Amino acid sequence: MWVIGTLIAMAGTAVYLEWGTAIPKNGGEKNYLEYVFKKPKFLMTAMYAAYAVLLGWAASNSVVFGEYILNAADVEVDRWNQRGIGLACITAAFLIHSFAVKWGLMLQNFLGVVKLVIILFVIVAGWVALAGHMKIDPPHNFTNAFEGTTDTGYGIVMALYNVIWSFIGYSNANYALSETKNPTRTLKIAAPIAIISVGIMYMLCNIAYFAAVPKEQMLSSGQTVAATFFGNMFGARAEKVMSVFVALSAFGNVLSVIFSQGRIVQALGREGVLPLSKIWASNRPFNSPAAGLFEHWVVSVIIMLAPPPGDAYNFLVNLISYPLSIVNVFVSGGLVYIYLTKEKNFPDWAPGIRATLPVTIFFCLSNMYLVVAPYVPPSAGQSVYNNLPYYLHCVVALGIFALGAIYYLVWAVLMPRFGRYILVKESVVDADGWSRSVFTKMPLEQAEALRYQEAGEQQQEQQQHHF
Known part of the structure; x- marks a missing residue:
């Protein structure tokens, strides 16, 4: 799964690099969809706006932050203490990026370095574990490594969602290209280095986990498997210390996500398609998209608090991953269309980086599979949810896109028709x-x-x- 997920992420990086160097503006997918899908006018923008405005991307890692902080404090996790700490996490991220953008970016970059250090430390500790030096008996996970696994479409997709979620930052730079110095050169250098190095490190990190964490313990640890790994390697105190560092890494992700999503809301406000667009478009009073950041904070808090206990993290990840796969189908499909009709319909298309047609088709087909396969019912005991229908994230995601289409129908079709304008x-x-x-x-x-x-x-x- 990690090999396949890494290949999909690399293909996605190439696709977004081509789009980003061709249209170096804030807004990401909004600009790309509008460039290709011009008719019906405003429909694609309205549907994308619903997706961007009504999904709380920062919610899932806020929940992870809460879980690791509680693990570090040796406090039993329940529904409200975990989410209460998550609420504090996302609120802090919102306030930092609203009132002190420069300091927020510095903190975000510092925590990114912390994350890399943690991963490298896990990799080195994994080599030590492979040599047999740990606090527990070797788990022998590499013997019959695939025992108990399934090859159902549902199981594969749920696994890929979680793998791809680990790489989700490959498109983040595209949301703030208007604020990037020499965006084409920056993307050309930074993106390939980042995706290749992170892909290799994730692979080695997984080998380390399998070397030191028994399968049963891995399944029961949930999101705190990194802390469990360090507990098995260095003892209980190391587990608590590492929980703090992983929580900081999760906070860095929340900072990164809310930074980019606030700018998407702002870009949609500047496009004029949102109600009260002047508010969302503004940079005042702190030279930051504070209104867009606040909107994302509100939605993330609602989505974070709503799911029942035990299902929160998986539901949040899937609720983001599924509609993102739909968007990626159209983003990559649009690029395929440009490749095939460039001379006739897009003669001025001149990106600084080209993904190539085969890579773009691979990314498009991969996301089509991720869109269709979740509707295949899981085998008994294979659903990722304890208390929710296996298809709920799909239905909610489609409902969000439908709301965008309804908004378009009312705002751009029915009201002008009956109002005669x-x-x-x-x-x-x-x-x-x-x-x-x-x-x-x-x-x-x-x-x-x-x-x-x-x-x-x-x-x-x-x-x-x-x-």
Whole structure:
């Protein structure tokens, strides 16, 4: 699974590199979908807006943060103490990136280094475990390593969701390219190095876990397997200390995610498709997308507190991963369409990096599988949920996209039809110096008069050209 997941992540990195170097603006997938899927006008933007606004990406690692902090304090985890600490985690991330962006980025980068150090330490400790030096008897996990596994489509997809979630940052840079110096050069250098090195380290990290953590203990540890690993290697005190460092790593992820998602909401506000767009588009008063960050904080808190005990983390990961796979189908499918029709429909397409057609098709087909396979019922005892239907994350995700389509239907089709007006997109510059789009309502009579006038002017120009 880790090999397959790493290949998918590498292909995804290549696809997003091509998009990012061709359209180096804040907003990520929003820009790419709008570039390819122009008709019906505003439909794709509205559906993507629902996906971006109504999903709490920062929720899952906030839950992990709470679980590791409680493990470090040797406190039994329950539904509310775990999520209460998670609430404090995501609130701190929101406040830091709202009021002190520069310090937030410095902290985010520092915690990224902490995460790399932890992974490297796990890898080295894994070599020690393979040599037989640990606090427990060797677990012999490499003997009959695949015993008890299944090859059901549902099981494979759930495993891949968790693997790909570990690489989810490969698209984060695309959400803030307007704020990146020389984005094409930065992406060319940083992204390939990051995805290859992280992929190798994750593989070695898994070998280390299998070398030191018995299968039964691994299954019962849940999200705290890293702490269990250090407990088996160095004793109970090391387990508690490592829990603190892993919690800090999770906090770094929350900082990274809320940073990028706040800018997506801001980009949608500047596109004019959201209600109260002026608020979401603004950088005031702290030169940060505070409104977009607050919106993501609210949604993440709701999603974090809602699931029943035992299912929270898996539901949150799947609720993010499934709609992301749908978006990736359209992002990669759109790029395939560009490759096949470039000369006719996209003659100006000139990215700094090319993913190549085979890699893009592989990424598209991989995500199609991740979209379809979860509907195959799991075998008895194989569902990742204890108290929820196995398909719930799929239904919720499709419902979110449907809400976006309904919003489009009401805002861009029905209201203009019954109100007898058309939506006209204009550009304005706000007090913070950033331009944004606004939609004005032009009466049909005025629009028809303008069309008639333009048609007459074109006819007159043709006649003058003829003479």
